[in-house]
Amino acid sequence: MPRIITLYVRWVDAFNRVVGRIVMFMIFVMIGVLLYASVSRTAFNAPLIWSIEVSQFMLAAYYLLGGAYAMQMGAHVRMDLFYSRWSDRTRAWVDALTILLLIVFLGALLAGGISSTEYALRYGEKSYTSWAPRLAPIKIVMTFGVFLMLLQSVSTLFKDIARARGVSLDRADASVERGAGE
Template sequence: MSADTSSASVPGNPGGEFPRAFYEIIRAIDRFTDVTGRLIALTMLFLMVTISYEVVMRYGFNAPTVWVYESSFMANGSAFMLGAAYALLKGAHVRTDIYWENYSERKKGVVDLISYLLFFYPAMITFMLISIDDALHSYDTGERSQESVWRAIMWPFRATIPLAALLLMIQGVSEVLKCWYQVQFGREFVHREKIEI
């Protein structure tokens, strides 16, 4: 259940509690991440079709392909990386729960807020800067895969890494605002069920 964003709870009105702009930013980022996550999930259809094609060609016609292996690991790796922001939105990332359940909602918000500011953002910025250099180097040198005779171009695959970091940082803005809400009001902005993977 999401936070009450009725006119009574939005600060441009008397009795408001959280800036209207924060609600709008959270909603816009969450919608963006939801749409991109669903689009990225379509990669699984590509994987299903290509791997099925490979099975039929290999075992039905004794004519294996040279491109399915590489295209499937690149598609799966890209979906895994680019889907990380969607997983953050849904609360599917790993959390150590040994003490977490005993914390108050406000303390959970404080821990998360500090973690985002001190660990998440510095790590994502570093990750993005290093991976941008790798993707540019791959593009400049015309790097090709050595995994098969197909020799796929590598820079689009390498470019998914800085893009994944960017998508995570965008969703991180929404999560930081949700943490601020939790710290300020002692309740979750939106309740997320634990997701078992």
Template sequence: MPSLTFVLPHWLYWTMLAVFPVVAMIMARRGRSGGKRLYSLPLAYFVLITGGMLGLHRFYLKSIWWGLIFLPLFAAILFANAHQRTARATYSDAANIVRVSKGTIEREEPRIAEADATLASLKSEVDAAEEGSFTKKAAERRLQREERRLESSKTRLEEARADLQEQQAIAASSGDDRRFWEIVAFIAFAAILALVVIDAILLPFLVRRANRRLIEEDDEDEGEPLPALSGEFTKDYATVSSGWTGWIDRLSFYSGEFVSYWAVIAVFVYYYEVVARYVFNSPTNWAHEGMYLMFGMQYLIMGAYAMLSESHVRVDIFYAPLSPRRKALADILTSVFFFIFAGVLLVTGWIFAVDATRVNEVSFTEWQLTYWPFKWAIVVGAFLLILQGIAKLAQDFRTFATGRPSVPGKA
């Protein structure tokens, strides 16, 4: 399998974070043809590009049986690559032992040849020395020491020759295995690539056919128009107040919705990371770092949205049974702790951001992503949180004065 060397450029990373949520927000609100829920050709191509290796475009168009063809081929790639990695590790270990064994043989063979001549000379010295003399005893000790050294060299030489013969066979076998599984993985990848190319050509026809099938279905929901927002966004938008606080609520709502679509980016990036790592044996040095930094910014900027929709974790055992007026009073009295926290977050975030901008701080990894935008996200998140806190405090005073919730969605 070919290796992937793609590294996400910094400019593309920031463009993706800025542009993708806008496109997603527009797509979430756009109308459908005739008010019906129809498949989208651009979205089908988008799924083809990001998930074509798994046949996800076929599943998107409800072409289940054809989609299932991609899965065993993709599994074959994973299976082949796993065996390929095992064979590569075995080959590497065997090749290392072969290298060491050859070095041992090259070193010990001349040493043994020299030792034979040295032994003959030492034996002559022992025979020539006077019996019982110190010279004879010293010569005998040198002879014994040389014999032990020779025996040790012969043992190492025999072991090296045995290892060389054994590991050369293992290296040859594992090399053949590695080439075999490389071919299997390549064939499976080529088959998937061919299917993806064919589907890319057929996709307009497939989308039209899927839409005709939808129109023909006698469904209870057929013909019902889609709302501008759906699901959790519809429920959360009901918490937006009227008056001047409504502007702050809408700012919190739309900023939260904007960064929420970053989670979709993470799905595609981690999908690429898994494919690059396990299909092409090319793990990235940017996917994990880029995503956890992105999620850090999302966590900070979403704080105001979570406050607007009352999604923060809190203990309601005493708070929930209270009347709207008493809830408002409790919120007013405890708001001082909130503003202390948000103010400290704003000040410390400002210090961190200014310092990071001044020295142009970058990450310590090979990717070297600039850090100052992430530090400024602390400031933005704290500022939005303080604004939402002000709006919430004004609404609490309004509720305390009237005895009625200022926003029906928060009742």
């Protein structure tokens, strides 16, 4: 594979790995917010109007920012009716075809996310709850998460094409191949 593709795959994989590992700890922040809200409501009879919405925003950020890392780790669900019976090359070509469909979907999602974020920034869009937070920050995070998924999808497409051609672009495999050749 051309060096630019190899560099792209390594950079995107490394960046999404860092983002994913940082975002993993967000679950503890969500637990803290919900625990604080629960204690505030039950122990002090002081319900918080912002806790559920903040938790929802954090959960959206959690799965959208972590989606690219999950894809990289192969953690998404795959229906395995015929897949396990196919050769590695056939699987790679089918994966490349399906990832192309995902790239089209994510491109449309990104376009909608950018449009929605621009609207939220331009008009100061707020939530229709009693707390009424501005929606631009979460829309920016969500759009960035979709962008990371799109970058990771292209990286995965390159890896699938390389795998179909009998070459590996994965970092661990590349280091093993380098070590074997030295």
